[in-house]
Amino acid sequence: MTTRPDSTTPPAPMSGTPEFLAGDEYQIPTWCVLGEDGRPLEGAQAPDIERDKARRIYEAMLATRVMDERMMAAQRQGRLSFYMQCTGEEAAVVGATAALDDADMIMAQYREQGALVYRGFSFDEFMNQMFGNELDYGKGRQMPVHYGSRKLHYMTISSPLGTQIPQATGYAYGQKLAGNGLCTLVFFGEGAASEGDFHAALNMAAVHEAPVIFFCRNNGYAISTPTVEQFAADGVAPRALGYRMHVIRIDGNDILAVYRATEEARRIAVEHNKPVLIEAMTYRLAAHSSSDDPSGYRSRKEEEAWREKDPILRMKRWLIERDWWSDDEENTRQDELRREVLETMKRAEKRPPSDLGTLVSDVYADVTPALQRQLDALTAHVRRYPDAYPRGASSLDPDVKNSADVTTDQGGA
């Protein structure tokens, strides 16, 4: 019988006047390692990152930046329906990923393509998803940027905000039971942290001791809403005190701080089965998405100030300082990346979409009789009007276009 700890022993009382805490008794500082000049700060404990790993991280950040720029341009040209950039947050996303075991599960919000780049998702794989072609793992069913990879342990993105947070708690709990020494890291924005699912996730993780790292990208905005209208508190970090959870706030544009803090969080999670909250202070340098124009809600001046703090620039300075990178290499690599992005984009654009049958598969493990009837009716309909449905028609045998086998059953089709 588990009983309440305070059930027989009275709480230690305090008398005097009623003293209200005002909610900001505990200031949570921001941990930082790398100065903006690329030099480690005095006394800061830098992580132990070797040359190859440092270059892998940097190249992932660079590739993410280049892809983002190109794809936003493609969206502007009307080649792509929608896009979202990671720009400005590459250190937070790639740094956290690099500090994990590659087999740890990552559950992301939508702005974390850098994690996939780091783990080796190819440009082809990105493009296939964005153009929703027949090679897209998601079979063209979701909007661009909703990636997923089973082999890279990256959960398929879902648009509803916050839903992945309690899922991460559950996933991590399963990992603990499986005893495989792995953990889950879940990314979310400071806006998504307002959802009820956030509270559920952190409380359950603390109670059930799940090895999960809650990684909050506090990038200052949720679409147009600044953090002062998202919460009255000093960020998201103080909430950990309400769950008795380990927490740290870090400079999210500082690759070394992100890496080191996540590495340590992972140790706490995996060795002690304790959840950890990390709040990475960063800035969304680009628009919220291709549908957004930030000039309506924030100043150029503010954006400029943050562009100075560009995490890629900061890491480059550190690498160059150590002779692990050079401007020449940078130029070559950028050119290569741009070329690759363009080439893979062209390939992906040209591929046909998934066939008509993918409209009804995967709803259930097996296609139900009713769904098969709906597909049959739809197939007949598309054959009757192939010009009206070029995508669906292209996946059907072209010589049946004028088939007489047309049913008038409109069963859902």
Next chain:
Amino acid sequence: MTTRPDSTTPPAPMSGTPEFLAGDEYQIPTWCVLGEDGRPLEGAQAPDIERDKARRIYEAMLATRVMDERMMAAQRQGRLSFYMQCTGEEAAVVGATAALDDADMIMAQYREQGALVYRGFSFDEFMNQMFGNELDYGKGRQMPVHYGSRKLHYMTISSPLGTQIPQATGYAYGQKLAGNGLCTLVFFGEGAASEGDFHAALNMAAVHEAPVIFFCRNNGYAISTPTVEQFAADGVAPRALGYRMHVIRIDGNDILAVYRATEEARRIAVEHNKPVLIEAMTYRLAAHSSSDDPSGYRSRKEEEAWREKDPILRMKRWLIERDWWSDDEENTRQDELRREVLETMKRAEKRPPSDLGTLVSDVYADVTPALQRQLDALTAHVRRYPDAYPRGASSLDPDVKNSADVTTDQGGA
């Protein structure tokens, strides 16, 4: 244009090693005024309560206790379908209510009948609700103990946990706009505080500066679940730090602490339009409800220890000490109250239920044509089989029992 406060100024950084807070940096003490012997603690600031008010409070606590005992007995006799006791938490509930303006809105969970007793809800009014008779304000539509009173500013109880918490934030925001100097106090259990609605409510209240008092009755259990399985943290109070909200933890069995803290919370809420969280440490002395048997999940010993801390006993000692109450008075009053409860119960039991038409009224402001058709069909049906529907039939004209005007339309009936 509202911008992020930390958008142009960089966060004050900290270097060294990454230091994780462990979540219990800030211990929140329990504020207390009255010792268990009924004497104020050394140095404790007692509230300014006059004799009449003190007696009004005490009598409300007593009446609540007596009604609870009698109604639970009535439930055991099969006279009532369901009951829930406030027993052990009368100081928390009545004390908080007494510190408010009688026109402040109270939104309760279900165990706060003491608040209604204090404000003058009569035993008849209680009984009419519990027996769901024609005089029940709720027209017999809800289970027993789901009271509501417009004139006493007590929102009708709803069973789903936590839903009233964001509603209280909204109600209080409306009061602020109305500029009437009133606030809202919302009661909830420590179990309900796990719901997503709790997070929503506190965050929105802090951001939008609503004059609302979040009053958590931490009574140790949510049905069978002890607090250690509800949250890992030291209670609910530390969550306020995550919202930058005023907070205090009090001994919920100490009427003076409850009163004084709520009084002060009300001042903060109404004068500064700031929400406040109060966590009252108390104990549910009775079973969760008439359907529950706590022996399956907690020990007699634990219950006995808390019976020693009975809030009514403690207040009585204080009153007797000041000569504001006596054992004789206590006996007389208890007898009176018991008699009143029994008499009003008998009256209420005998009254007929609301008429058949109340099945379809109040779904919308006006009965829709479709609902009228459903009611007409049902009325005809009940007239055809009056014995099968004694309640419904009794509300219809008895001499139409054998009417031939029977439709066979089963429209929803």
Next chain:
Amino acid sequence: MPNMNMLQAINQALDIAMAEDDKVLCFGEDVGSFGGVFRATSHLQEKYGHARCFNTPIVEQGIVGFANGLASQGSVPVAEIQFADYIFPAFDQLVNETAKFRYRSGDLFNVGGLTLRAPYGGGIAGGHYHSQSPEAYFAHTPGLKIVIPRNPYEAKGLLLASIRDPDPVLFFEPKRLYRASTGEVPEEDYQLPLGEAAVTREGSDVTLVGWGAQMEVIERAVELAEKDGISCEVIDLRTILPWDEDTIVDSVLKTGRLVVTHEAPRTGGFAGEIAATVQERCFLYLESPVMRVTGLDTPFPQTLEKEYLPDHLKIHEAIRASVNF
């Protein structure tokens, strides 16, 4: 009469309601100074102040819980859910609370002042989560009203009526019409009745029923059918709950045939309710079964959206099947 699009009409309705009654409040995610991601609430914060038009944190259950509380207090909240796909975190507040508030309290308290606006529906390449049509989920919930406009004129008049209606209203706005649908809209205040369907075209061979963006699609199908010599009666349901059975029944008693269309999946969709009711009330008059032209029983897709949607060709086929049964 000025010509405007549906967003402008909605913005005007909100403006009129806020100007007239200072109990009216507009809030939601990005609704404040930005004016909402679709700009339906543009300039309202400027005009009426932060206290009456504001951003909320991202928590739909909180937005609706807060709105319920406000409405019960006597305010008139017009809350926005950024996309109807994100209304589900608020489902409990809507179904267990909003819908039952008046009933459970015996009319001591009510949240009739509440209006919840949300853009809904497909056709914008939005995939699963920017395309859903959730009206049928709420249509099973007595106590709620559900209203859907088909064009700017209707949007303004129905929204004003919804805000002032004594019952809580879910107002779903067909987002693919936001800018695409334009028309003449009077500048002044006017209301269109809730709970009444509108016969938008009279005919004798078959009745077509739809709502929102499907009304345009039906029009295209009807043009094809009229070329076949089929005379179509077209009805915009406008209010999904409580719905106007009589107008539809009267039409079917005349035409003997009915085709109902919506974007949401077929199973459990509101067309089923209409078909069930009509076969009951018009049994001896039906010349062919009530036909449903709907979305597939799948999540809303992305690249094959065109194939998924109940378009004019599918409706035209259904009309022919209904007439040639």
Next chain:
Amino acid sequence: MPNMNMLQAINQALDIAMAEDDKVLCFGEDVGSFGGVFRATSHLQEKYGHARCFNTPIVEQGIVGFANGLASQGSVPVAEIQFADYIFPAFDQLVNETAKFRYRSGDLFNVGGLTLRAPYGGGIAGGHYHSQSPEAYFAHTPGLKIVIPRNPYEAKGLLLASIRDPDPVLFFEPKRLYRASTGEVPEEDYQLPLGEAAVTREGSDVTLVGWGAQMEVIERAVELAEKDGISCEVIDLRTILPWDEDTIVDSVLKTGRLVVTHEAPRTGGFAGEIAATVQERCFLYLESPVMRVTGLDTPFPQTLEKEYLPDHLKIHEAIRASVNF
């Protein structure tokens, strides 16, 4: 074969599933050492340990979110929602997440291991919030399966099948039968098929369709009808989604008449879907309209519960009306 009640049968199914596969976990509010407020999970924590059977905090959205994550990881969560009336805070996790998990990822990930149990339905004087029958809310959601047993034997076999099914299942348990319904139940492991309705009585004049606790009510009505000389065919739908159209259509093609009953409100209830489908597929064979005997279009009441419920008398009247149309 031992005689047991429905709770014992459910408890046995959970015990068998947990003994067989250590990936199976049971959790929910008060589910741990207490064994659930109805005691469906009694002794499971004792037998299988805290890690596999435990209490959760009171947060339904978290319970289902957590279960979704666990299932996607490869575990087999059997989560409990204490009353079906409290499933709505989890609506988003169920409708936007559980239901679409496999589809949106192109089958990279799925939550097929998930089973969600919840007591549902009226008849226990539970008022608005301990009586609801929410199956139709979920029946509009492709990707979910919905299963409802009518007696202990069915409960055990269907629950074991649900836990092992490759798709997520909502398993609604008619709580007024928990102790009231008893019967012989084999001790051993067995499964009953999902997606298949059961003809529980053959007849020729009229078909009756229901599920869960309504099956008992139908039986009482049928006894009355048989005394009138009406031969009834009775079908337990068992799986609400995806539902077994063919068994019902075949029966109606034979009898020409159909009465469908459920406790939930009429408008938007699942009887509407059945009626819509049957009138479409059996149009030329129907002798009378499909009739629905359901709850009223109101919240679930308390003192007038008897009047509200679709009982044997109302069903008997509907059978007569159907036959004498």
